[in-house]
Amino acid sequence: MNIKRYLLSACLFGTLLAGTTQAETVMLDQVVAIVEDDVVMASELRERVATVKGNLESAGVEMPPEDEIIRETLDRLILESIQLQMGQRVGVRISDAQLNEAMGRIAAQNGMDLEQFRAALEQQGQSYNEARANIRKEMIIQRVQQGNVNQRIEITEQEVDNFLATADGQKLTQPEYLILHALLPVSPDATEDQVQRTRAYAEEVLGEIRAGKPFDKAVSTPGSYTFTGGSLGWRKADDIPSLFADVVPSLQVGDTSDVIQSDSGFHLINLAEQRGGGQMLVKQTKVRHILLKPSEILSDEQARQKVADLRTRIEEGEDFATLARQYSEDIGSAQEGGELGWTMPGQMVPEFEKAMNDTPIGDISQPIRTQFGWHILEVEDRREQDMTERARQNMAMNYLHQRKYQEELDAWLQQIRDEAFVDIK
Numbered sequence: 001m002n003i004k005r006y007l008l009s010a011c012l013f014g015t016l017l018a019g020t021t022q023a024e025t026v027m028l029d030q031v032v033a034i035v036e037d038d039v040v041m042a043s044e045l046r047e048r049v050a051t052v053k054g055n056l057e058s059a060g061v062e063m064p065p066e067d068e069i070i071r072e073t074l075d076r077l078i079l080e081s082i083q084l085q086m087g088q089r090v091g092v093r094i095s096d097a098q099l100n101e102a103m104g105r106i107a108a109q110n111g112m113d114l115e116q117f118r119a120a121l122e123q124q125g126q127s128y129n130e131a132r133a134n135i136r137k138e139m140i141i142q143r144v145q146q147g148n149v150n151q152r153i154e155i156t157e158q159e160v161d162n163f164l165a166t167a168d169g170q171k172l173t174q175p176e177y178l179i180l181h182a183l184l185p186v187s188p189d190a191t192e193d194q195v196q197r198t199r200a201y202a203e204e205v206l207g208e209i210r211a212g213k214p215f216d217k218a219v220s221t222p223g224s225y226t227f228t229g230g231s232l233g234w235r236k237a238d239d240i241p242s243l244f245a246d247v248v249p250s251l252q253v254g255d256t257s258d259v260i261q262s263d264s265g266f267h268l269i270n271l272a273e274q275r276g277g278g279q280m281l282v283k284q285t286k287v288r289h290i291l292l293k294p295s296e297i298l299s300d301e302q303a304r305q306k307v308a309d310l311r312t313r314i315e316e317g318e319d320f321a322t323l324a325r326q327y328s329e330d331i332g333s334a335q336e337g338g339e340l341g342w343t344m345p346g347q348m349v350p351e352f353e354k355a356m357n358d359t360p361i362g363d364i365s366q367p368i369r370t371q372f373g374w375h376i377l378e379v380e381d382r383r384e385q386d387m388t389e390r391a392r393q394n395m396a397m398n399y400l401h402q403r404k405y406q407e408e409l410d411a412w413l414q415q416i417r418d419e420a421f422v423d424i425k
Contacts, residue, residue, distance in 0.1 A: 033074065034423040035081040040074065049073050074424070079413055080141060082420045087140040090147075094139045102135055145409060152408045153401055160396045171238055172399055173392045175277025177248050179232040179240070179269060182219035186265040201225045202259045202266040209256045215270040227268075234275070244269050276391070283345065286381040287356055288338035290323060291330040293373035303374045307367045311376045314364055320378055329373065338378075342385070352377070 033040040052073055056063055063069075100114070107117035118128045163169040184202045186195055201224055209218045219227040232241075240248050244267070247257045251271040260267040292307050294300040310327060314320050321337025328334040348356065352375065355368045359379045368375045 030425070032425050033078055034421070034425070035078050036085055036421055038081045038085055040077045040081060045070070045074055045077060048077060075417075078420075078422055079417060080137070082416050083141045083144045084137060086148075086416070087144045090144075092140050092143050094136050094143075099132060099136055099139070102139060103132060106135070145412075149405060149408050149412050152412065153404050155397055155400050155404070159400060160393055163396050163400060164392065169396055171236060173276065173395055174236045174238065175249075176234045176236055176275040177240065177271055178234050178273040179244070179248060180215055180272050181229040181232050181244075181270075182215075182227040182268045183229045183264060184225050184227055184266040184268075188263075198225060199259060199261070199266055202268065206256060206259055206268060209268075209270075215256055215268075215272075219268065229267075231272075243267070276395075281384045282387045284342040284383050284385050285356055285379060286342050286383075287340050287377050287379055288320065288324065289330070289333070289340060289352075289375045289377040290320075290328040290338050291373050291375050292327065293329050300374075304367050304369070307374045307376050311364050311367065314376075314378075320364075342383075344387075 030042045031039045032042050032045055049069055052069055053063065103117070104114050107114050110117060110120075112120065121128050121131055164173065184198055186198050190198070205218050205223075205227075209215050219229070235248075237245070237249060243260065243262055244257075247260065247269055248271060251257060251269070253271055253274050255271055257267075257269040260269065290307060290310055292298070292303045294303045298306075306327075310323055314323065321339075324338030325334055328338055330338070333340055343356070345353070347353075349370050349372075351368055351370045355365045355375075356377060356379060359365045359377065361379050361381060363379065365375075365377045365379075368377070
């Protein structure tokens with residue numbers, strides 16, 4: 001029996017039973033697919049099909065044929081099952097804290113806090129706990145996909161260089177400007193005297209802005225004339241209106257242009273923010289550390305005391321690198337004498353980064369507790385590094401990675417579908 005026919009017959013059978021026994025509701029369920037060690041149930045398929053139809057209807061999309069919706073929905077459920085089983089086998093776990101953060105982001109995207117989001121779901125007849133379970137599944141699937149697909153993507157330095165040499169690459173790495181625009185309109189049949197009075201008012205407002213009055217307040221304050229306009233949003237250099245194309249790149253963030261005249265009237269342009277472009281200097285810290293991890297045989301307090309003792313020994317003249325090789329449990333740095341190299345802001349966990357920033361060059365920090373255990377660190381040096389070219393390369397690398405990701409994801413999904421044992425009933 002095909003799935004569509006089964007669903008129809010199951011609904012009909014349920015209706016007949018309900019008609020003969022009014023006091024009793026009979027719920028029918030049946031396996032519609034066996035997927036490796038899991039199964040897809042008819043009830044699960046019905047619920048997902050109903051969701052898909054509701055989403056299509058809400059989006060105003062023309063409804064595909066019923067059998068096509070059922071077939072594609074079942075295929076999606078099968079793929080989800082395969083990936084969830086893969087995640088389970090390799091131990092992918094989503095903690096409650098991570099799930100709460102994800103739920104909080106979804107709530108924020110809908111202009112709510114978490115409690116408001118929960119109430120909204122319940123008002124729509126949806127279960128908050130079921131929503132959490134679905135989001136957890138999506139996060140597991142996303143991690144499984146990233147772990148498997150990312151390793152299939154290889155981007156060479158030559159590819160990056162070739163892309164940066166193209167028009168698309170050059171546009172991608174252009175700075176972006178957040179532009180505020182105010183226009184003082186002038187009628188096409190205005191007299192020369194009226195034009196000059198309008199310009200004088202625009203110059204007066206510009207003077208107030210340059211004297212410290214916020215741009216948005218200056219152009220919205222009632223006066224002899226009324227400005228129109230607002231934010232032009234984030235614009236690449238190539239996307240800036242031609243009238244302002246030469247002006248905007250010459251402004252510093254917070255600056256307002258001179259009065260610009262056009263056939264429409266007099267314009268003021270304010271550069272509110274800028275992303276990218278110019279020299280990117282990054283403060284870096286050269287640091288080394290020793291890490292001890294609490295365990296069944298070493299309590300948290302004992303680990304703290306032990307790194308404190310190591311700190312004392314270093315201050316009394318013992319070599320930091322020698323002690324790091326002997327005691328540090330950071331496998332990646334222990335054999336290098338605890339060296340972490342040059343680090344950038346945001347690279348380390350917050351507790352470690354704060355201690356690193358607070359420690360003078362050549363000093364040893366007090367014991368620090370992070371999620372990894374207890375540390376002591378030594379700041380060896382600090383510098384400012386020009387990361388402009390690295391930033392351009394990273395932008396190009398990310399763009400090329402995203403462009404390849406969907407193609408590789410589709411190929412990987414097809415591969416795991418072909419390799420899995422699936423028996424559709």
